[in-house]
Amino acid sequence: MLTSERCLSDIRLTENVDFRTVSSLICFIHLFQMGYYLYSFISTLLQPHCHKGKKSPDIDRNARRKLMIACLLSFIFMIGEIIGGVLAHSLAIISDAAHLLTDLISFLISLLAIYLASRAASKKLSFGWARAEILGALISVLMLWVLTGVMVYMGVERVINQSYQIDATIMLITASCGVVFNLIMGFSLHQHTHHSHGNDAENPYSTESDNLKPLISPTGSLVENKTSYGTVQLENNSSNRKEHKKRHFNLNVKAAFIHVVGDLIQSIGVLVAAIVIFFKPEYKLADSICTFIFSILVLVTTVTIIRDILHVLMEGTPKGMSMDLIKGSFLEIEGVCCIHDLRVWSLSLSKVVLSVHLAIKTGTDPMLVLREAIDKVQKKFNITETTIQVEEFVDDMVNCKMCEDLIV
Template sequence: MVGQIIGGIKANSLAIQTDVLHLLSDIVSYAISLFSLWVSSLKATPQYTYGFYRMEILGALASVLLTWIVTGSEVQGWIMVLISSLDFLLNLILVFLLGHGANFNIQAAYVHAFGDSILSIGVLVGGIIIWVKPKLKIVDLICTLVFSVFVLRTTLPLIREIYRVLMQAAPDGVDASVLAHDLCEMEEVLSVHEVHIWCITAGKVLVSCHVTVKEDANSYTVKDKVIQHIKQEYKIDTKDITVQTELSKDATVHD
């Protein structure tokens, strides 16, 4: 970061000086991610009965918003080329290390590093042009603007996933109506209603439903079959599945 401050001043480059903010935001972003991961691992309490898994989502959201803020705030050419090349190399290493994480905070850190690497390419391209054509210093500003827009675009898929989790939407590949239909195919099941499927964080899917069973059926046996079916077909842990069984004579009529 100190090297970029000195290099940015000597090169008189807005892009390099602005990239100093990216390095500072990297430190803050990764600190937020680590803190969120620690808090999300804490055990549930009487007040927070689901635990603190959602802190992971809030941390990822804060990290992405930080990327937006820094990106929106965003000349000897050879200095630009040298510093941006080193910056790009370091961010490329981070992208490689973080690219396989399913955790939302790891994804947010990956997007941050990927965005920084794209911005480094912008500075590199601008530096090469200015190195060859020193009078074209406006390229520095143009490259910063163009690549900043591209970085913002890379954050949108993660924002979509964060929105879906906060809105308690069913994860991709799990359809509540299909699940209800499958359960109704069981011989002992008359109907299925109040089906809810949602995520509280990445990879943590919860299911709850009411199952109306025939009067001659054993409700405990049916409940176990339903839970095992959901576990096998949708790869959801049994402790995250809640099934309430009802006898047909006790069940309220549902559309």
């Protein structure tokens, strides 16, 4: 096999060959070779092993390995696209590289979320690091907006000044490599999204009765006088959090796969623009048009992400979660007269928390009510953590302003 140096020496002797074009092609070949070697190294290094698995049983090593490979490939080709975009003077390719940067940050955020999710809660952070992923996603989107604004500004400036010096050949090579790269990375991530182990996906929050740990704090005597008990609390100790973590990590990989699909669509658009410019050099305006179109798409798609992030930060009720349906499920429990102080909010996009007060009839067994309530919440609504307080119903609750239903 000829070395790259010998290839370059032969090319210098050949007429009618663009040296910059071939140099960029060889640069991409080296980048892909380096990516392949690093891919093989990391795949071997992070391959699950029986002894290593015992040290960190709560970490989904397969998901982490996939995301690390995605980070590596994104970084390598981002550098390649920056080089190709600069050599080709193509804003479309540079904007694609900027989008790759935000994807790289998103993958790193997912990796960070996997690591932080394994950390236990503390006295200062009683919910742990559940919001770290949300804050990271917010930073990622804001960075994408800034980069998109810069690309739009440069595109407008280029249209006004009519300063087009686009190398269609390099642009075509880079865009083609981009499509191939996204197909490879998408295939790598897609393999993981279709593998599940056990019944994690079916019911990750199911709770067996043996795993329920009651915390009883009566103001009276529950044993001696059942009519004078005050408050009984039963909190799920989340014995199935390991299964939830696995499901959460799979969601991170699926999110990464969605990012790659978006990149693939953008790379195809850049490739179409490159083909147009290659065969019709007078249509170099297609480069700026491609940049504007993708900028609009980025803003449209990320507005919904920002909305979801702000909804979580404001502790809003999760999408698809009906407060009326939850209330109705509680009222179906035998002995429950009314409920109040029902609160449902999101710690993250995949972790939901619920707290509620259940008022029951005198003589009703509070432990049976609690068990049935938690069973309904976790099996029917897949709510991660629940805190349910049971109290005896009193007539004052009927007209209590604090116990009224929330306004829509």
